[in-house]
Amino acid sequence: MADYKEMWKDLGMDLETHDQLCEVLPQAFTDVYLSQENRPENMAYYDFVVSEIHGVRPAELIEAQKKGKKVFGSFCIFVPDEIVFGADAIATGLCGGSQFWVPGGEKVLPTNTCPLIKASVGARLDKTCPFFRIADMYIGETTCDGKKKAWEILGEDVPMYVMDLPQMKRRKDYKAWAEEITDFKNTVEEFTGNKVTADSLKNSIKLINDKRRALQRLSNFRKNINIPISGKDVLLISQIAFYDDPTRFTQMTNALCDELDKRVEEGVSVFPKGTKRILLAGTPLAIPNWKIHNIIETSGGAVVCEEMCTGTRYFENLVDESKDGLEDQIDVLAQRYMGINCACFTPNNDRIEDIKRLCKEYKIDGVIDLNLKFCNLYDTEGFLVERELKKDGIPVLGIETDYTDSDVQQLRTRIGAFIEMLD
Amino acid sequence: MKKNFYILFDNHQNGLKLYKLLRDNSLKATISPTPRSLSKCCGISLIVAEEELNQVEKVIIENEIDIIGIESIIKDINPNRDRYC
Numbered sequence A: 001m002a003d004y005k006e007m008w009k010d011l012g013m014d015l016e017t018h019d020q021l022c023e024v025l026p027q028a029f030t031d032v033y034l035s036q037e038n039r040p041e042n043m044a045y046y047d048f049v050v051s052e053i054h055g056v057r058p059a060e061l062i063e064a065q066k067k068g069k070k071v072f073g074s075f076c077i078f079v080p081d082e083i084v085f086g087a088d089a090i091a092t093g094l095c096g097g098s099q100f101w102v103p104g105g106e107k108v109l110p111t112n113t114c115p116l117i118k119a120s121v122g123a124r125l126d127k128t129c130p131f132f133r134i135a136d137m138y139i140g141e142t143t144c145d146g147k148k149k150a151w152e153i154l155g156e157d158v159p160m161y162v163m164d165l166p167q168m169k170r171r172k173d174y175k176a177w178a179e180e181i182t183d184f185k186n187t188v189e190e191f192t193g194n195k196v197t198a199d200s201l202k203n204s205i206k207l208i209n210d211k212r213r214a215l216q217r218l219s220n221f222r223k224n225i226n227i228p229i230s231g232k233d234v235l236l237i238s239q240i241a242f243y244d245d246p247t248r249f250t251q252m253t254n255a256l257c258d259e260l261d262k263r264v265e266e267g268v269s270v271f272p273k274g275t276k277r278i279l280l281a282g283t284p285l286a287i288p289n290w291k292i293h294n295i296i297e298t299s300g301g302a303v304v305c306e307e308m309c310t311g312t313r314y315f316e317n318l319v320d321e322s323k324d325g326l327e328d329q330i331d332v333l334a335q336r337y338m339g340i341n342c343a344c345f346t347p348n349n350d351r352i353e354d355i356k357r358l359c360k361e362y363k364i365d366g367v368i369d370l371n372l373k374f375c376n377l378y379d380t381e382g383f384l385v386e387r388e389l390k391k392d393g394i395p396v397l398g399i400e401t402d403y404t405d406s407d408v409q410q411l412r413t414r415i416g417a418f419i420e421m422l423d
Numbered sequence B: 001m002k003k004n005f006y007i008l009f010d011n012h013q014n015g016l017k018l019y020k021l022l023r024d025n026s027l028k029a030t031i032s033p034t035p036r037s038l039s040k041c042c043g044i045s046l047i048v049a050e051e052e053l054n055q056v057e058k059v060i061i062e063n064e065i066d067i068i069g070i071e072s073i074i075k076d077i078n079p080n081r082d083r084y085c
């Protein structure tokens, strides 16, 4: 148990409050993760990352900063990490997935704001997360209204740059997003003092694509009838993907996949025969939000796919690696990112098509459409999603929840009944 | 009552080193966040099997791994507890 107190103190953290999180994490993690039988051996790496979550990676980032590197924090998978790494800087995710940070956000935000936003703002203002202290600049985006306004509040406390994400997908919107990426590049160059060149961008496009390829490879194992890894384990890996060093993450994830290759050959499954295959669709599940996966997987279901930002939306579609000039590279970056089907776009029928396609690919028995409380976008879109899935004969259950434990009994009842009905 | 045995470390490097050594020796080991009842500091510890404790200790001594100690607590792992963080 390394003592990171000095480091946290230097970061200006509120140690006493932070300690309350350290108090609950070991048991929650042990209950959810270490209770599993026959986990892949290579999950050890991710268990290590969580066990040291506020220590090892923050220390690495601080070391990099001492050598003159800048760290950029972001909250949405539309922010192109390729630009940041292309300027020899480091990108890290900053989404808060714990109830622990929510009251801090509620001090300045309306209560009817989604918990993801409240937790993210609370983690910064309450000084209880090292990653939020370390990031030199935050990158926001104009996706939902809650976030847009939250950036103004956060911007009073930390350098904040906001990317203007179009809300439609017409030709001019693709162009506008490419221009936004160019402006973002200029900002990153100015802030770091480093140029993004065609060569450095080529390398960083490959770097991030490699991470996506590893996650795609991992995801493909879940299409098997024998499921060699649990949904909650894959969720944990997806969550860590936002924080970890991309090169190491890719390497460790591929090592895990090598092990899963063997499991597939041997027909190993971590679930009993007949376990119902569930696709989760909807709002993102930021670390350490493991609640829904745990409830499903202790109620006779297996999560085999997440149509989420902590899921397929993060790793499907690669950036075209064949382009050489900066302008063309930025164009293909814009194309790849505009291919993400988030509910902040209108219309967003392609998302429904995505879910239907994933249901086939992953041989889904039922879909759970998950909504973080007060997320107006996904809640409203849920009406269309659920209607269209039902038309196709796919059973679907809509669920709204937040980060608290207060609804777990009710969720167990509803999810349990839904899974039973799938028989 | 069944107990869980945890090896505690001063730093994660020693924890990872021992994890690898134990696995190389085909001994059971699971990386775990250190339970609060065992230490105020977070960070990794290793869960090892009670019936392999002697062999585990041998590996620690032979390889001169620095550990704080081996502690046990009553096994209490429950995925239905529904206490999230």
Ligand code: SF4
Pocket (backbone or CB within 6 Å): A075, A076, A077, A078, A143, A144, A283, A284, A309, A340, A342, A343, A344
């Ligand atoms: S749900 Fe939409 S706004 Fe939220 S992180 Fe994903 S892409 Fe960004």
Ligand code: SF4
Pocket (backbone or CB within 6 Å): A114, A115, A116, A117, A143, A144, A145, A146, A147, A283, A284, A372, A374, A375, A376, A377, A378
């Ligand atoms: S979950 Fe919904 S409300 Fe929350 S940040 Fe994402 S889009 Fe906005």
